[in-house]
Amino acid sequence: MHYQNRKYPFRTPPELMGEGRGRYPVAIIGAGPIGMAMAIDLALHGIRSVILDDNNMVSVGSRAICWAKRTLEIFDRLGIGDRMLEKGVTWKVGRLFHGKEEVYNFDLLPDDAHKMPAFVNLQQYYVEEYLVDRIADFPDLIDLRWLNKVTGEEITDDGVALHVKTSEGNYWLSADYVLACDGCKSQIRQRMGLAFEGQTFEEHFLITDVEMPEPPFESETPERWFWFKPPFHSGQSALLHKQPDNIYRIDLQLGPDTDPTEEAKPEQVIPRVKQIIGDRDFKIDWVSVYSFTCAMLEKFVHGRIIFVGDSAHVVSPFGARGGNGGIQDVDNLGWKLAAVLKGEAEPALLESYDEERRHGARENIKNSARATNFMTPKSKMEAMFRDAVLNLASDLPFARRLVNSGRLSFPCSLEGFTLQSPHTAPRGLAPGTPCPDAPLEDGWLLNQLGKEFILLTIGARAKALAPSGVKSLHFENSPGVIAQYGDDMIYLIRPDQHIAAAFEAGTDSKAIERALVRATGSLALETAI
């Protein structure tokens, strides 16, 4: 493989050096992108955690590669956004084929009002490597333990005890909260006997990473090619797109009757790749065959054990909602858990994680299942409709919009959920909206938001006193901000860069205080103000 995985060393944990059972505010199971991002988010809030991983290296194979704008914005808040942007491939041009014919193409023009592009392609191992590097910035707050396998747990009155197995012996540690970030096959979920059911798709997919010095595209601009009924194999669809280091990802949809082991053999893979990219030099870097399920837990919060990322919900890969969905879980949970552990909020605040992120997971499952269904017609009539859509898509815009090879992952709105105030302002952005970025004179708005509650006031008439514990951020004559948020507006912004409440200038301070009480999960207290 072109990428050499760094191996991280086992270090004897203090529990095995006679220091007794350690007690941690948070124990995180799994050092994948979700577990590591979780630890960094908590560290930014001053919360100490220990990460336990049964392995000793970052992801083998490129795995999750499409990181959407909102995810990049979250990673930017966590401190690795610039590295991802610098290394990642930002593609612009997409082409859609039906058989040999190009049905249409599109150009994703960059949005000058946002720091981050619609998404970048970057191998999961790079993202994990950047997260490991970033964790080293918090030596007193994050204890990352490789080759420490959690094998059991006991729930106590005031926390959870975890049993950990290592090559040097076994030990117990205690935590106020345990975050299960151990992926779609979560062992803690299985030990707890939690139902994890949903729609299973019978199709198999073959992923191939190909290293190619010369691009297959007409120019140096990276493109994304998607085929329905590709001319080069019998399956229903195929996808080609570029990753950094001249690695190209090829996804082939195989029929339900194909033998995955057979299909992954080089003598099967190489001729197919040649049919796609023509006669040019290439090397196979990584091959994987997978099938998938769309499923989610009925509850993500189980007392002091909280499920985050793939352990809580899995989706099909179309539309890139697995890794992106998980990072939004992290974003949503980090500040809430920190507030509870600091005694600034009641544990009931964590129920809003359950409410908001189950909604996000349902939306992701709905969208990815729709894409999968479009790509894998179940009957002759479904196939006819799919082909009719593709046929009309060359000149009818409505049909073009129906073509579904995966809808780009957009963050969901949290409007209407417990923490958000009702939408009463007649203009501006609605509560629950993820804050859009905006250009400032010397940087970007989103780099000013996050970590704590912020009262964002825009316009000379909108000056308002921030309630105690809330940071004030004021703009006047800032066209970039006004274009996105409106003028003479007041917003209460959550630490995860979502709008909790929106007011027009001139609102009374009581309304802002009420919104803050609501946004910190103390709805019962709200009537007292």
Add this chain to the structure above:
Amino acid sequence: MSQNLDLRDRLHPHGDDFYELLMAAHDGLEFDQSAALNARLVLILANEVGDINSLTAAIERAAAS
């Protein structure tokens, strides 16, 4: 293409919702039953459209594919 055909995307933003509904209506049907469902649906939608010039244009565009 006939100028009577509305080229705007009038389904947006509910295109995916509509497509899911349509597939669900066909779920579990034999091919002939599905074809019959389509026939009824075309007739009902034609009545919803009403305008004969639009219908003529739609039939021409569909037949031309």
